[in-house]
Amino acid sequence: MQVRSNMIPFPLNGTRQAQGACADCGVKSRAVCAGLAPEETGILTTIMSTVTLAPNQLLFEQGDLRSRAYTLTSGMLRLSVSLPDGRRQIAGFVTPGDYLGLSGEDVHTQAAEAVTACRLCSFPVPEMNRLMEQHPRLRDRLHELTRKALLEARGNLLMLGRLTPNEKLARFLLGLSDRAVENGQPATPLALPMTRTDIADYLGLTIETVSRSFSALKTRGLIQLADAHRVEICDRPGLTALAGLPV
Amino acid sequence: MQVRSNMIPFPLNGTRQAQGACADCGVKSRAVCAGLAPEETGILTTIMSTVTLAPNQLLFEQGDLRSRAYTLTSGMLRLSVSLPDGRRQIAGFVTPGDYLGLSGEDVHTQAAEAVTACRLCSFPVPEMNRLMEQHPRLRDRLHELTRKALLEARGNLLMLGRLTPNEKLARFLLGLSDRAVENGQPATPLALPMTRTDIADYLGLTIETVSRSFSALKTRGLIQLADAHRVEICDRPGLTALAGLPV
DNA sequence: TCGTCGCCTTGATCACGATCAATCCGACAC
DNA sequence: GTGTCGGATTGATCGTGATCAAGGCGACGA
Numbered sequence: 001m002q003v004r005s006n007m008i009p010f011p012l013n014g015t016r017q018a019q020g021a022c023a024d025c026g027v028k029s030r031a032v033c034a035g036l037a038p039e040e041t042g043i044l045t046t047i048m049s050t051v052t053l054a055p056n057q058l059l060f061e062q063g064d065l066r067s068r069a070y071t072l073t074s075g076m077l078r079l080s081v082s083l084p085d086g087r088r089q090i091a092g093f094v095t096p097g098d099y100l101g102l103s104g105e106d107v108h109t110q111a112a113e114a115v116t117a118c119r120l121c122s123f124p125v126p127e128m129n130r131l132m133e134q135h136p137r138l139r140d141r142l143h144e145l146t147r148k149a150l151l152e153a154r155g156n157l158l159m160l161g162r163l164t165p166n167e168k169l170a171r172f173l174l175g176l177s178d179r180a181v182e183n184g185q186p187a188t189p190l191a192l193p194m195t196r197t198d199i200a201d202y203l204g205l206t207i208e209t210v211s212r213s214f215s216a217l218k219t220r221g222l223i224q225l226a227d228a229h230r231v232e233i234c235d236r237p238g239l240t241a242l243a244g245l246p247v
Numbered sequence: 248m249q250v251r252s253n254m255i256p257f258p259l260n261g262t263r264q265a266q267g268a269c270a271d272c273g274v275k276s277r278a279v280c281a282g283l284a285p286e287e288t289g290i291l292t293t294i295m296s297t298v299t300l301a302p303n304q305l306l307f308e309q310g311d312l313r314s315r316a317y318t319l320t321s322g323m324l325r326l327s328v329s330l331p332d333g334r335r336q337i338a339g340f341v342t343p344g345d346y347l348g349l350s351g352e353d354v355h356t357q358a359a360e361a362v363t364a365c366r367l368c369s370f371p372v373p374e375m376n377r378l379m380e381q382h383p384r385l386r387d388r389l390h391e392l393t394r395k396a397l398l399e400a401r402g403n404l405l406m407l408g409r410l411t412p413n414e415k416l417a418r419f420l421l422g423l424s425d426r427a428v429e430n431g432q433p434a435t436p437l438a439l440p441m442t443r444t445d446i447a448d449y450l451g452l453t454i455e456t457v458s459r460s461f462s463a464l465k466t467r468g469l470i471q472l473a474d475a476h477r478v479e480i481c482d483r484p485g486l487t488a489l490a491g492l493p494v
Numbered sequence: 495t496c497g498t499c500g501c502c503t504t505g506a507t508c509a510c511g512a513t514c515a516a517t518c519c520g521a522c523a524c
Numbered sequence: 525g526t527g528t529c530g531g532a533t534t535g536a537t538c539g540t541g542a543t544c545a546a547g548g549c550g551a552c553g554a
Contacts (some may be wrong), residue, residue, distance in 0.1 A: 081405045083491050089405040104394045110401070143390045147351045150393060153400035154350070154357070158328045158336040160407035161451030196502065204408030209541055211503050228502060244330050443532060456511055458533055475532055
């Protein structure tokens with residue numbers, strides 16, 4: 001168990017009505033909005049506000065009432081579940097275009113915190129539900145995203161239950177790299193904005209083991225570290241093979 | 248890694264047109280069908296056939312094309328993902344009323360095998376998709392089941408990543424007990440139709456550790472074992488506390 | 495410039511769960 | 525009855541990843 005770093009459980013500091021709207025949004029091809037008609041995104045705009053978060057700021061906590069749904073437009077969040085004794089599991093890292101609120105419970109079952117500075121679109125849940133009823137495409141899109149999230153979560157079960165530390169780290173890096181590509185960034189070098197503690201809590205390891213696994217992948221010539229938060233993937237096939245993933 | 252028991256990868260031996268239909272179905276209150284109008288279940292019946300599986304018989308394999316969706320009406324299945332070297336992770340046990348096909352991919356990402364003798368309703372995927380478009384309640388019901396599955400999978404991430412063997416087993420037993428209650432059976436004694444190998448692959452442990460954890464829970468007076476496949480939960484609050492679950 | 499503070503890495507040791515191995519037990523065949 | 529076989533339990537030992545500990549490194553402020 002590690003001591004958590006300075007969380008900032010303050011109310012959101014940057015909520016305001018949306019203005020610039022969705023026309024020039026960088027994630028509109030991947031977010032909920034993808035495939036919506038212009039007038040539908042227009043309607044989304046009417047119920048939308050934007051939120052900004054500073055690094056480590058809390059968006060919501062386990063047990064909070066869920067009153068809003070979100071789309072991340074820039075930055076990175078972590079979703080985590082914690083036990084009373086401090087053990088923590090990070091269920092996933094949220095990257096631009098991802099939607100928060102797919103599981104649709106009344107009360108949040110996980111916490112969401114900013115890894116880096118974040119910008120989000122925020123929608124009131126009741127209005128969102130109403131819109132879903134009126135706009136089949138929006139509803140279908142959310143269903144589709146839910147299915148994808150389910151696939152990802154199930155994939156992570158194998159990772160947590162049966163992979164070795166090196167295999168876990170290889171999978172983690174490849175997953176991040178794929179996401180970077182989806183977001184129009186190069187596959188390598190790869191930014192790792194989260195701390196080693198975050199990575200450890202995502203992979204079910206300790207920070208020391210994560211650090212040693214980074215060193216092991218370096219020694220094998222699979223990756224290079226410019227600094228702790230910047231990875232170059234030198235041998236993608238090798239990394240893929242280590243992760244036990246199909247070519 | 249353990250050697251797998253006698254799998255039977257034969258074609259299904261009991262596929263036939265449905266006849267008795269849904270009227271006297273024991274799971275209609277929990278399955279996809281729940282909340283559908285009588286004429287809607289009638290339409291489901293027209294595209295449905297039934298399947299029976301013998302213990303350890305394969306319903307589908309990782310990588311198979313997904314041509315049908317299923318509802319389990321009796322028995323128990325395991326969903327598993329395997330690595331080429333034989334390591335296996337069981338993503339979940341399927342109990343009556345559960346639906347197979349929520350994640351909606353074209354190709355199965357996991358295998359489904361019978362733990363006990365099973366009976367299922369089977370629906371062709373294209374027809375099912377067509378019905379979903381025409382019948383909002385069916386579509387909403389599937390979306391709802393997908394959300395529930397997502398919540399369950401995410402809950403299991405914490406279990407696999409951060410719980411000790413005893414805690415894992417406590418959670419597993421409580422989860423099974425809750426499901427038994429949902430299916431109208433007593434919370435205890437609890438039937439454990441799966442083998443220790445299955446439990447181990449579900450919890451990310453070895454069979455020996457599972458067996459030792461059973462013994463540990465017995466010693467603590469939390470459970471009793473009539474035989475290896477029949478558990479009495481003696482101290483539910485104690486078990487819940489050990490599992491780290493809210494009272 | 496130096497000192498502090500987070501965070502990361504590396505080394506030494508420990509301990510928990512894996513592995514190896516022996517036995518047990520019930521089911522089934524003969 | 526006896527023998528075999530699959531699965532579960534229990535014991536002994538091993539090894540990987542956790543824990544404990546020290547040091548490094550970069551950012552920031554005095």
